[in-house]
Amino acid sequence: MTRDGAVEVNETKQTAERISKREQETDLQKTPEQQAAQDAAQLTTPIPEAAPFPSAPFTASKADTGTAERIMGHLDAAHTRKASKKAVQKAQAEMAAETKSSRLKFTEEELSAPELEKYIRKSDKAADRLDAARAAIPKEKKLVKTRTFDEATGKGKNRLHFEEKDKPPGFKEKANPLSRPTQEAGVFIHNKIHSVEKDNSGVEGAHKSEELAERGAKYGARKLKQGYRSHKLKPYREAAKAEKAAFKANVDFQYHKALHDNPQLKSNPVSRFWQKRQIKKQYAKEARNTAKGIKSAAEKTGKAAKKAAEQTRKAAAFVARHPAGVGVAVGALLLFILIMSGLSSCGAMFSGVMNGVLGTSYTSEDSDLVATENNYAAKESELQRKIDNIESEYPGYDEYRYDLANIGHNPHELASYLTALLQTYTPQSAQSEINRVFDMQYTLTLTPETEIRYRTETRTGSYTVTDPETGETSTETYEYEVEVPYEYYILNVSLTNKPISSIAQEQLTPEQFEMYGVYISTSGNKPLLFGGGSPDTGASEDLSGVQFVNGTRSGNTALVELAKTQAGNVGGYPYWSWYGFNSRVEWCACFVSWCYGQAGLSEPRFAACQSQGVAWFTSHGQWGARGYENIAPGDAIFFDWDLDGSADHVGLVIGTDGSRVYTVEGNSGDACKIKSYALDYACIKGYGLMNWN
Incomplete structure (x- = not known):
């Protein structure tokens, strides 16, 4: 059975006859000219040696013979495409391995040189570390589409296959659809509690504890996420570090190879410095731009090293022939640099002083700075009033125990913090931030406590006495003391004051905290x-x-x-x-x-x-x-x-x-x-x- 229908093959007579009554299908993907050329080529193609037919000629009709030969041609083309696909994949793998290779190829002459043995060993060791670091990078399979062409038919085909590639670093944050509603609900609940917590110290204390727990949980989650990301990025950091070390080791080898090939450079420190600089630039350029990997970069770097060595030798010879002229030129250059630096020093000094003053001054208006400070001081006064009225607002306790920190702050610390965080601010724009800082600085806690205490009470008792002679009875009274338990109510009042400098260190970024230190040291120039x-x-x-x-x-x-x-x-x-x-x-x-x-x-x-x-x-x-x-x-x-x-x-x-x-x-x-x-x-x-x- 073939694509064109049933075909009867007589192996004895070596004939093939199409016996199907169905019309043959036309290959609509080819033009009539292409179909005719293909049929003609198949008719003239000899039967492969592996065919199971004797050498006698076919006696089938021309159409049926063409069909049978077309079948054999399709099979042969399929085998050819499969072999071609494997060869392409093998070549791609070899090219990828060659591109990723970090190992220099050393000649027999280089390997036999004792002066280069140490640097060859370092280069190989650095290459081993780089290969191991690259192998440790997580891999992922990517679906790749390649375009291939059949030379016989001139048709192109798209093929899909998987290739293993390094997984790029990075993280995709998964959006939680409930995150925003949850945050809004939390803010709504906190605001409701804030509006009523002043009337109940227990609710206020519980709310403060709950907010502290929330901040601790968020801080812990943030640190866990940072640690997880750092752990995931470790292979990429190690690979970058190993790549830098391999680059340095390869440059060192090329440099010492250049010294080995040009012994005259060893006596001139300026030549050595210039030589190593040129080798490093050339090697980095070739390793970055070439598509043939490190080997081609090393070859071109070696050529550049020889060229640089020759130019350095010629320059040294010129200096040796004209020492006086070179000395005069160097002196004139130094004098020019000295004059120009002297002319620019006054302008640079003035600019530096102005930039220093502006960069260390508060950027807000004085009235805004003072008004914001007054708002913060008013909150402290209200806190002091609340503490003063605790015994009248919370009556019924037998004892009030106070453990109070001082109420007060450094106005320049607050202004420096707000300037580092907000740059320019007004009392209105800074109000929410000073509320937040105030809540972090002061923590007032009211803790009720009940103690079981004992007091001595005098009580009266009685007993009956019988006179043995008369038999008359009488009642006698007496007093005795007993220890009676009772509840003693205590209200513990605690106030903590966390310095604004500590708050700034926790809340500001490293750059902002650096500016905060500058403002503190200069008092904002005010x-x-x-x-x-x-x-x-x-x-x-x-x-x-x-x-x-x-x-x-x-x-x-x-x-x-x-x-x-x-x-x-x-x-x-x-x-x-x-x-x-x-x-x-x-x-x-x-x-x-x-x-x-x-x-x-x-x-x-x-x-x-x-x-x-x-x-x-x-x-x-x-x-x-x-x-x-x-x-x-x-x-x-x-x-x-x-x-x-x-x-x-x-x-x-x-x-x-x-x-x-x-x-x-x-x-x-x-x-x-x-x-x-x-x-x-x-x-x-x-x-x-x-x-x-």
Whole structure:
């Protein structure tokens, strides 16, 4: 049975006759001219030696004979295509192996040279490591389509086959369709809890714990994903590392081969350096561009090495023949470079100074910086108010136990963090971020606790006594003590303060944290913005001969004498560390608060002049504007250096002689000093009036 129908073959007579009544099919893929040429070629084609017929000629009809020979031709073509396909696959595999090979081919002369033995061994070892690293890269099978042509028919065919290739590095994130709805539901639930948690300390504590657990779970999941990706990318890193080592080993071999072939280069260090540089560039270029792999690159690099060696030898000979001329040319070149660098140094210096100042300054407007700081200080004041009212808001406890960290922050730390993260910001754009930072900095926990305690109670008992003589009975009473258990209710109040510097290290990227450090070290080139002290670098003033005029308000001379003994302290460590800061801050307000604390006062206590100090005195009705005449020793005096309406510095009033006010100030040029000012001095913002009665 054939494609054209049933064919009867007589092996004795060697005849073949088509016996099917069905019309023969026409090959519609060929033109009539192609079909006729193929039939003619098949008729003239001899029967293959492997055919099972004797040598007698066929007696079949011309059509049937053509059909039988066409069948044999198709079979022979199929065998040819199969063999051709295998040969192509073998050639592709050999070409891929040759392309991926990292091994140099050494000649017998190179292998027998003792000077090159060490570098040949290193090159082979590096090639072995590279081949092993490439073999460790995960593989994947790719379906590849190839186009082949039948030379006999002139027809093209597409064939599909699988090829094993290196799996490219990378990860495809699988989108979770429930991710977005889950996030929105979580945000909605958290917002609902936030709106009611202030009314119930238990709910608030549980919510804070749940949020902390969520952050920990997200952090852990992120670290696991990073570790998984790092593990998956390890074979690719190892392959890149091995490829770099093989490249270096092959370049070293070519370099020492060039020295072996050109001994005159060994005595000239400049020639050796230039030679190795040229070999490395040529080898990298050929290894990158050639399609024949490392072997062709090595051959071309060797030729380039010989050429470079010849050029170097000619250059050395020219220098040897004209030493004076070369010396003059080198001197003129050095002089030109010196003159040009001198001319450009002034412009570069000015540009560098300007770029340094701009790159280390806060980028937001001063008003926005101060307003944002005031918003953060207001949140701290509200937190302090909440702690002060805990016993009235949570009544019914037998005892309140407090473990409270200091409430306060370095304004420059907050401004540096926000600038590094947001660049330029306003109070509105930074509000969500300061809320987040505040929640990370302060953690207030209220934990109810019940203890079983015992108290001694006196009770009365009775017993009956019978008189043995009369038989009469009487009742006697007595007292006794018993230990009675009862429940003792305790509310534990805990406040932790995490420094903003620690928050910045956790939340910022390495580049952002580097900029944060720059802003901190320079205070954004605005050290006095948040009440940073006084720029006065002069010495303390002498109070001898000053006649103080006493007012009607009583002051605290003991406090003033204590403050005066601190004159000369530099850096303010005793004051800002007492306040609770872990590193130096602008400490003029810390000094005033420290003095009040040494006098036994818990408030006013402030670290920022405008947002905390002035706010406290005005809210308590204890503020006097500039020109207030009845100031007393121990009052606070606030200064506004740039006259923008915001206090920049604070000190303590020693007294007045009627025309000048005398002060003791912290952080005046980074030191404690005694100073004096005219009572109508424009930079005096006002006075915080202390009530010592």
